[in-house]
Structure formats: structure tokens, C-alpha cells
Amino acid sequence: GQQVMQIPQYQHVQEGEDFTTYCNSSTTLSNIQWYKQRPGGHPVFLIQLVKSGEVKKQKRLTFQFGEAKKNSSLHITATQTTDVGTYFCAGPNLSGSARQLTFGSGTQLTVLP
Amino acid sequence: EAGVAQSPRYKIIEKRQSVAFWCNPISGHATLYWYQQILGQGPKLLIQFQNNGVVDDSQLPKDRFSAERLKGVDSTLKIQPAKLEDSAVYLCASSPWRRSNTGELFFGEGSRLTVL
Numbered sequence: 597g598q599q600v601m602q603i604p605q606y607q608h609v610q611e612g613e614d615f616t617t618y619c620n621s622s623t624t625l626s627n628i629q630w631y632k633q634r635p636g637g638h639p640v641f642l643i644q645l646v647k648s649g650e651v652k653k654q655k656r657l658t659f660q661f662g663e664a665k666k667n668s669s670l671h672i673t674a675t676q677t678t679d680v681g682t683y684f685c686a687g688p689n690l691s692g693s694a695r696q697l698t699f700g701s702g703t704q705l706t707v708l709p
Numbered sequence: 710e711a712g713v714a715q716s717p718r719y720k721i722i723e724k725r726q727s728v729a730f731w732c733n734p735i736s737g738h739a740t741l742y743w744y745q746q747i748l749g750q751g752p753k754l755l756i757q758f759q760n761n762g763v764v765d766d767s768q769l770p771k772d773r774f775s776a777e778r779l780k781g782v783d784s785t786l787k788i789q790p791a792k793l794e795d796s797a798v799y800l801c802a803s804s805p806w807r808r809s810n811t812g813e814l815f816f817g818e819g820s821r822l823t824v825l
Contacts, residue, residue: 600751629813638800638816639752684751696742696765697814699751 598623598689602700610708615672617703619685626688628661628668629697634681639699642670642683675707711735713817715801721823727789730820733782734803740764741778742814743786744800752800758784759806788822796824 599622609615619628627646631639643652645661645668652659658671672679682704686697714733722728734741739760744752755774756766761781769776773792778784788795798821802814 602751631814638819639814640816641813644813686751695740696754696757699744699753701751 598687598698600685600687600698600700602685602703604703605701606704606706608706608708609675611677612674615675615679615705617670617683617685617705619668619670619700621666621687623687624665626665628665629686630659630668630670631684631686631699632681633684633702637681639684672705675705677707677709680705680707713801713803713815715799715817715820717820718818719821719823721825722791723825724793725790727787728791728822729788730786730799730801730822732784732786732801732817734784734801735815737805738803738815739781739806740804741784742802742804743776743784744802746798746800746819748797755786755799791822791824793824796822798822 601620603618627644629644630642632642633639643659648665649663650661656673660669668685670683682702684699684702686699689696689698716731720728741758743755745755746752754768756769756776757764758778761778774788776786798819800819801817804812804814
């Protein structure tokens, strides 16, 4: 079945440093989504990328979808303590009539003040 | 707009006991998912409903897990008998049905299960 892998598993940064997490799929994706889960919280949708090579920005967050639509990245510029949490990528798993998301293992970000 | 409601938030049981979790999705959302999230891992899909029908339950351990979505709104997930490895957060998510792709999932706060 489809596998979605993320690296690194953990990342500790000083406040103000940049952060990047990478997502790789074993299959070509029609789209990719990113979610953020704060400690003790639930996953919250951040963004969806659909086009090959697409780049989207949300303030200090930059999301990229690879040209082959098999990888993606999330880059945070000048991290803040509010960025703490686990970032998941998720790709659709199209199985018959089912449309589901397969989540990666996540990257847990710690921001040291 | 009200979000996805789940209860209970926390549950502690002993192994071999049973437990049930309840979910009320966002009004009008046709698709409902139950995910299991073990500490340190990403959410893993257990079952997907479209209205009141099961679309995919291939990853549901059917010898001990069951789920239903009567009338296509609320859903319950039951574990009987529970095992130690069932300790996890059970997340319910909903989305409006889209023919072309999955679209955004809206998650509830989750139900944290501890099996002793």
C-alpha cells in the first residue's frame, strides 16, 4: 500500500532559526495536505497543494510540492514558540470508491526560547 | 459553526474490558473517519463512512473493534475486549464529500484511551 515518510522525526531549534520538514511518498500523489498538531491537541489543516511544482506561502510558512508530485516540504522562517507542535503531511489513498488520507509519521518541532 | 464533537475525552480501563467512543461530525458532512493515533505516530485510518454506509474498514481489527453510523450522522466506535496495545487517541474526523479528491479533514479533540 501507499507509504508516506517524513524526515526528520524530531527537530529542536532556537527561536528565530529556520525549520524544514520533508515528506516523501512511495506513489505519485494527486495532492498533498499538511496538518499541525499542537501538544495535546488534534490535527488542524494547514494547506493543500495540487499542482506539480506548486509553492504556497502562509506568512512565515512556505509549502512546496515536487515536480514529480511524490515529495513535499514545509519550511518555517524565523521560528517562534507558537510554532511548536508536530507537522504531518498526508496524501490521498485512492482505493476503489474510497478517498482517504494516509498520514506521515510527522516531524515534532521544539522551539527553544 | 460547531466543530466535530467527541466523547469521552479520556477513558481508563483494564484489559479485556469494553469501551465506546462517540462522535458527532460537522453538520452536513457526509464523510466520517475514525483514526487511531498511537503516541509518537501519525493518525492511522480505522474506518471510513459515507453517509451511513461503510466505505472502507480494511484496517479495522474486526475481532475486537466495531463501528456504526446510524442515520448517517453520529458514529460510535467500540472496542471489546480491549488490549494493552489499544492505548491510543481515537480521532474522529469529517469532511464534506467531494468527488474529485479528499479535501480537508476536520478533526475532533479525540478520545484518549489508556488500557491497564
